Amino acid sequence: MDDGSAQQPQRRGKQDRSSAGDPVRTLELLWRISSGPARGPKQRSSVDAVVAAAIELADAEGIGALTMRAVATKLGLTPMATYTYVPGKAELLDLMVDKVYREMDRPDLSDLPWRDRVNTIAMTNRAMLTRHPWVAYLPTTRPPLGPGMAAKYDHELRAFDGLGLDDVTMDASLTYVLGFVTSVARIAIDTARAAADSAMTDHQWWERAAPLLAQVFDPQQYPVGARVGSTAGQAHGAAYNADHAYEFGLARVLDGLAQLIENR
Structure with a gap:
């Protein structure tokens, strides 16, 4: 980041x-x-x-x-x-x-399976939001209809072209993927901002909070949360891992699209 x-x-x-x-x-x-x-x-x-x-x-x-x-x-x-x-x-x-948008990479999608095409689109958008974090927070429900937007939209729709989807469903599928990528990017950006603002890493923050949490938090009262939170925290070294969230979530997004695409 x-x-x-x-x-x-x-x-x-x-x-x-x-x-x-x-x-x-x-x-x-x-x-x-x-x-x-x-x-x-x-x-x-x-x-x-x-x-x-x-x-x-x-x-x-x-x-x-x-x-x-x-x-x-x-x-x-x-x-x-x-x-x-x-x-x-x-x-x-x-x-x-x-x-x-105009300067984004546009890898050739033509010979890739559909999952790889969608994965490529997600990856290039995530890279763009890493380079330009402010874009993740700029509402674009009325997108800027310039040459960059036109090229981006046309290229990304090709990930869903030829799969038997109608045009409205193609547009919705792309929106679904980009919405997921943006949401994960925002959390990653917020995590980095919190570390910078507090001058502490996540690990340092939890170490500082741990003694008081031990006094007020009863794991017997919240057994599932205590168990899962502890296990996930140890696995990630923090409360949240952007790479894991992206990889796990994108796999679920692709599985969801597979129900739409492969069952047609």
Whole structure:
């Protein structure tokens, strides 16, 4: 987990979600549609440079640190100059997400069994969320409809193509897989953040809490929880292990999809 992930999540502003800006202007920016010839002095930066700087800032400090002023400072511009490239934070977030999506790996899925295809899609999304933890906390129920989103969606649907599923079920199956990956990623990010905020590892935290827990927690009253919690904690060295949760959960996701796919 990168160092930047330890600072996720942070409180979002009311516009910290996808498609919160003007839809027409956002689409123009996503697809780089010019609204007319540039006028005035030669520009010192570009939309791409603003987006790249914003992603670097969010990766390092979290989405809560992302402001137009902070991006301007990073680029050596005035805030007003930054607005000549991107009209506001809402549009900037869509551009950031779309760029991250555009840069994701897209391994060839054509010759793989369906389980391996879905596993590959899950793996590439998990890697993306590890590199850019802020994406896991950015609501995208209205996805940024740019070239990155289009390429990602088309590629990932290919994991379910040719399996006899109708289009609505293909879309739902992809949503199911990505929802699982995002949920596990969030817990992993939160775990790293807790360790950073407390300046203690999970093991150190439990060692500190153990004497008082021994006084107040009665294993006879909660026998199943005490037994299972102790066994799992010893196995993971903590209350939670992101890798184990991912591997175990993805296997169950694939088993569930198998009921849908292999029984048709």
